[in-house]
Each structure stands twice: as C-alpha cells, then as structure tokens.
Amino acid sequence: xxxxxxxxEILLLEDEPADAYLVQLAIRESKINATITxxxxxxxxxxxxxxxxxxxxxxxxxxxxxxxxxxxxxxREFLSNIKMDAQLKNIPVIIxxxxxxxxxxxxxxRLGACxxxxxxxxxxxxIDVMSGLNAYxxxxxxxxxxxxx
Numbered sequence: 001x002x003x004x005x006x007x008x009e010i011l012l013l014e015d016e017p018a019d020a021y022l023v024q025l026a027i028r029e030s031k032i033n034a035t036i037t038x039x040x041x042x043x044x045x046x047x048x049x050x051x052x053x054x055x056x057x058x059x060x061x062x063x064x065x066x067x068x069x070x071x072x073x074x075x076r077e078f079l080s081n082i083k084m085d086a087q088l089k090n091i092p093v094i095i096x097x098x099x100x101x102x103x104x105x106x107x108x109x110r111l112g113a114c115x116x117x118x119x120x121x122x123x124x125x126x127i128d129v130m131s132g133l134n135a136y137x138x139x140x141x142x143x144x145x146x147x148x149x
Contacts, residue, residue: 010027
C-alpha cells in the first residue's frame with residue numbers, strides 16, 4: 001500500500017494575477033503535493049499568518065513564495081515583519097521575483113530569506129524551477145515544526 005503524505009502548505013504572495021497563475025500551474029505540473037494559498041500583498045500575508053479576519057481558521061504554511069514588488073506592503077517589508085515575529089520567524093521564505101538586481105538579492109538574504117529565485121520568462125523553465133524547489137524543500141530538507149517558540 002503506498003504511503004500517503006500530507007500535502008505541504010505553500011503561501012504565494014504575488015500581486016500579478018498572470019504570474020500567480022503561472023506559478024501555481026508550474027507547481028501542479030511539477031507534481032508538488034501542495035495546497036497553495038495565493039494572496040496579493042504583504043499586508044494580506046501578515047493577516048493570513050496572524051489569523052486576523054477573514055483568515056481566522058487558516059493553516060500556517062510550510063513555505064512562503066514571496067514577490068518583492070507588491071502594493072501596500074512590499075516583499076521586503078513583509079519579510080522584515082515576519083522575521084521579527086517570534087511566532088512566524090521560522091517559516092522558510094523563498095523570494096520568487098522578476099528582479100535580478102544585486103541589491104534586492106543582498107537585502108533579501110540580510111532580512112532572512114532562505115533563497116532567492118529570479119522567475120524565468122519561459123514556462124518550461126519555471127516548471128524546472130518548481131521541480132528543483134520540490135526536490136530540495138519537500139524531499140531533501142526537513143522543515144521546522146510550526147511551534148518552535
């Protein structure tokens with residue numbers, strides 16, 4: 001009998017609907033066993049993680065995929081906020097953005113990102129990126145339990 005594993009929870013913070021759709025499609029094409037929650041900015045992301053209405057019953061994510069350039073609260077502000085929060089700081093955050101500016105990369109790691117991926121423009125390459133993400137984050141690495149505080 002095959003082993004049934006729990007689906008991983010991924011929080012995708014991306015303000016561009018087309019990019020969010022392509023990332024979600026690439027995740028499915030990569031056969032990642034994950035439930036994906038898509039929100040459009042850092043403010044919504046913080047409300048989700050802190051279970052502020054309307055997100056009072058949401059499951060904490062195992063991994064956050066974060067765009068840098070979003071309205072209301074950008075990715076840098078979001079990352080800074082969660083890494084200063086004892087309840088949230090252990091959730092791994094991968095930057096997934098179109099920016100390949102060295103300053104953005106350095107700032108993201110300084111603020112506590114676990115990785116930085118520049119979104120490829122070709123969909124087949126995006127599938128390859130998501131397959132690599134799956135192999136590393138969901139097959140090789142052991143993720144922290146949510147209640148480490």
